[in-house]
Amino acid sequence: MEVHADVDGSGVPLAVLLKRELCNQKVEKPDILFGEVNKSKKGEDFTFLVDKCHRSPGEGASSTGGENAGDDDTISVFAIFDGHNGSAAAIYTRENLLNNVLAAIPPNLTSEEWTAALPRALVAGFVKTDKDFQTKAARSGTTVTFVIIDGWVVTVASVGDSRCILESAEGTVYFLSADHRLDANEEEVERVTASGGEVGRINIAGGAGIGPLRCWPGGLCLSRSIGDIDVGEFIVPVPHVKQVKLSNAGGRLVIASDGVWDALCFQEALNYTRGLPAEAAANRIVKEAVTSKGLRDDTTCIVVDILPPEKLSPPLKRPGKGGIKALFRRRPSDEMSEDQMDRGCFEPDVVEEIYEEGSAMLARRLNINYPAGNMFKLHDCAVCQLEMKPGEGISVHGNMPKHSRVDPWGGPFLCSSCQVKKEAMEGKLHSRSTDVFTQKL
Numbered sequence: 001m002e003v004h005a006d007v008d009g010s011g012v013p014l015a016v017l018l019k020r021e022l023c024n025q026k027v028e029k030p031d032i033l034f035g036e037v038n039k040s041k042k043g044e045d046f047t048f049l050v051d052k053c054h055r056s057p058g059e060g061a062s063s064t065g066g067e068n069a070g071d072d073d074t075i076s077v078f079a080i081f082d083g084h085n086g087s088a089a090a091i092y093t094r095e096n097l098l099n100n101v102l103a104a105i106p107p108n109l110t111s112e113e114w115t116a117a118l119p120r121a122l123v124a125g126f127v128k129t130d131k132d133f134q135t136k137a138a139r140s141g142t143t144v145t146f147v148i149i150d151g152w153v154v155t156v157a158s159v160g161d162s163r164c165i166l167e168s169a170e171g172t173v174y175f176l177s178a179d180h181r182l183d184a185n186e187e188e189v190e191r192v193t194a195s196g197g198e199v200g201r202i203n204i205a206g207g208a209g210i211g212p213l214r215c216w217p218g219g220l221c222l223s224r225s226i227g228d229i230d231v232g233e234f235i236v237p238v239p240h241v242k243q244v245k246l247s248n249a250g251g252r253l254v255i256a257s258d259g260v261w262d263a264l265c266f267q268e269a270l271n272y273t274r275g276l277p278a279e280a281a282a283n284r285i286v287k288e289a290v291t292s293k294g295l296r297d298d299t300t301c302i303v304v305d306i307l308p309p310e311k312l313s314p315p316l317k318r319p320g321k322g323g324i325k326a327l328f329r330r331r332p333s334d335e336m337s338e339d340q341m342d343r344g345c346f347e348p349d350v351v352e353e354i355y356e357e358g359s360a361m362l363a364r365r366l367n368i369n370y371p372a373g374n375m376f377k378l379h380d381c382a383v384c385q386l387e388m389k390p391g392e393g394i395s396v397h398g399n400m401p402k403h404s405r406v407d408p409w410g411g412p413f414l415c416s417s418c419q420v421k422k423e424a425m426e427g428k429l430h431s432r433s434t435d436v437f438t439q440k441l
């Protein structure tokens, strides 16, 4: 053990070393308290709440099986799936996504390596879940806002328009999910159009367009989701991923479906929850959203408090002080509260951005230059983890232009069916037809 070696070598008392360890939060994990409230209109919102779950796939990776996981080596997972055109995609994703993500993380990693491998595994897990769901031939799609808490590190992967916001203990707000509504995302409109979709509003007599921007065929308002095979492959499941590390003062996450965000802005939602514990906070947000707009849509909210160990009270002490942080900035150390000073080892309120990437292009998301790229097995399909014989895989860079500096023979590699999926998502199969796609599988 490193601690004992240090004691032997330097003579630093164990108590001091342990305190340093606590300050670095290498030993102590935060307490996680959470609450969830759902008001159902169509019955298409689903949630996933596991406060302790093993990192390896299959062990406790379900909403009911994680209860008995020990304290060591566990993560917490919270998610909202807002289904449309039926609930099959939301239910399938809820049952399979976590396992698909965990299966994409190489075994035997250190905790730091695991954190670094997670964003790429989320991309692989989302795409595999979407691809597998297509074989069910069930029409429907779902948004996914998928939050993994590992110690003080929060990683959020999102497709669609459910959202996750973080308010740090001091009161600064961070957006951890992207908005994949066509109305709100010009870049996505361009991508969908370039991949063969048509984007426009519903036309009424006289030619004027009404309502939100939609993607045709299908008329979906979202540019990314899991499912929606009947809409088109250009509606991709590749998630926006953002990873941050909280200071050990903690913070509060609010994860909610569009039923909440169509009625309340983030600041209103947070203001309603001041001083309330997680369950009551979620209840208040849903109540206020329904009061304001009526129950027009499924309205779901999960509130998660990430708290210094044994500090079982809501963390938000300074109502209304913070603003939105578009950029991550360090706070001066004089922002520490007396309480934090008293505890001796609290850092100032700093939320550190570790990773953020939202590209829809698999070649970019599975890049070999990815910080943890060398941890992944070269001969496993980077999406579905199928083991391939040497030479059998197709480079994810296979379709890069010739002048690109990327070695076209370099990995990561995809199996042939995942390569078909990749080309379809990029609009290269020139097909919107389910039948053509499944024949090629």
Ligand SMILES: [Zn+2]
Pocket: 381, 382, 383, 384, 385, 386, 414, 415, 416, 417, 418, 419
């Ligand atoms: Zn594959």
